[in-house]
Amino acid sequence: MKKYAMPILMLAVFETIAITLWLTKDNLFYLFNFSYIGCSIALGVFLFIRKYRYARRIVQLLVGFYMLVYLGLICQENMQIEGFWYYLFSGVFEAATIHYAVAKIFGPLIFGRGWCGYACWTAMVLDFLPYQTPARPRKKIGWIRYCTFVLSLLFVSALFLAYAGNLERIMFWAFIIGNVVYYAVGIILAYAFKDNRAFCKYICPITVFLKPMSHFALMRVTCDKEKCISCGKCKSVCPMDVDVTDNSRNRKNGTECILCMECVRNCPKKAL
Numbered sequence: 001m002k003k004y005a006m007p008i009l010m011l012a013v014f015e016t017i018a019i020t021l022w023l024t025k026d027n028l029f030y031l032f033n034f035s036y037i038g039c040s041i042a043l044g045v046f047l048f049i050r051k052y053r054y055a056r057r058i059v060q061l062l063v064g065f066y067m068l069v070y071l072g073l074i075c076q077e078n079m080q081i082e083g084f085w086y087y088l089f090s091g092v093f094e095a096a097t098i099h100y101a102v103a104k105i106f107g108p109l110i111f112g113r114g115w116c117g118y119a120c121w122t123a124m125v126l127d128f129l130p131y132q133t134p135a136r137p138r139k140k141i142g143w144i145r146y147c148t149f150v151l152s153l154l155f156v157s158a159l160f161l162a163y164a165g166n167l168e169r170i171m172f173w174a175f176i177i178g179n180v181v182y183y184a185v186g187i188i189l190a191y192a193f194k195d196n197r198a199f200c201k202y203i204c205p206i207t208v209f210l211k212p213m214s215h216f217a218l219m220r221v222t223c224d225k226e227k228c229i230s231c232g233k234c235k236s237v238c239p240m241d242v243d244v245t246d247n248s249r250n251r252k253n254g255t256e257c258i259l260c261m262e263c264v265r266n267c268p269k270k271a272l
């Protein structure tokens, strides 16, 4: 049973969030929402432990489609970064603000960038492209993410300053158009840079929250130096160029780790 501690822990964390929000917000939706996400993640971790090759992809599809289709298109909740600013400026602690607090701001203190590996609906599509591991060295253009972050903030600020009407409708269309743009740019960059995760590395504004918080993540891959034979396999399969054999918090690209476990799966000495 000990080896199943992680899926049980994940389920317990999400159920705690689900029950707490259900009771404090008096809204049954939160119980359903976080229970569903917790069950999906726990199932994925369970399948990973059972060595099922596509465990992570199953979680990505379960959570990604739920968030994109059910929450985004059917419930018309904008879970993109502009939706977060919108709810934040409106003073509403609902939907996108809760989602960001759990998945992207405070959650990463526990599970790092697990969101990026298991739940993001943008990466859910990008991970189907042919460049699972980057075929070219990383470029020094990560500063673009700060521009897109500021642009999203300016966009919503301008709507508020202009007293734009029907903001809910604008946010819904911003969600649709934003996703189309993200997918188009993500796919073009993946082929241009021969790297499925190029969008994540250079453009995604959410990483401005994710990176600093995941620096302190409780859950992270570490290396048993006694077992490691420095074969380099872990680095060669990492989609995010992380130097996972360095156990320090400041390891190269350490805040890029999406906990995909490709390094763990491929290590010939089970050192990770």
Ligand code: SF4
Binding pocket: 115, 116, 117, 120, 121, 122, 123, 199, 200, 201, 204, 205, 206, 207
């Ligand atoms: S970096 Fe952005 S696009 Fe990539 S997986 Fe994370 S949230 Fe999604």
Ligand code: SF4
Binding pocket: 223, 227, 228, 229, 230, 231, 232, 233, 234, 235, 245, 266, 267, 268, 269, 270, 271, 272
């Ligand atoms: S794959 Fe394993 S043995 Fe090889 S360098 Fe990485 S941690 Fe060490």
Ligand code: SF4
Binding pocket: 221, 237, 238, 239, 240, 241, 242, 244, 256, 257, 258, 259, 260, 261, 262, 263, 264
């Ligand atoms: S391969 Fe390992 S170090 Fe690289 S992102 Fe996945 S879990 Fe993190």
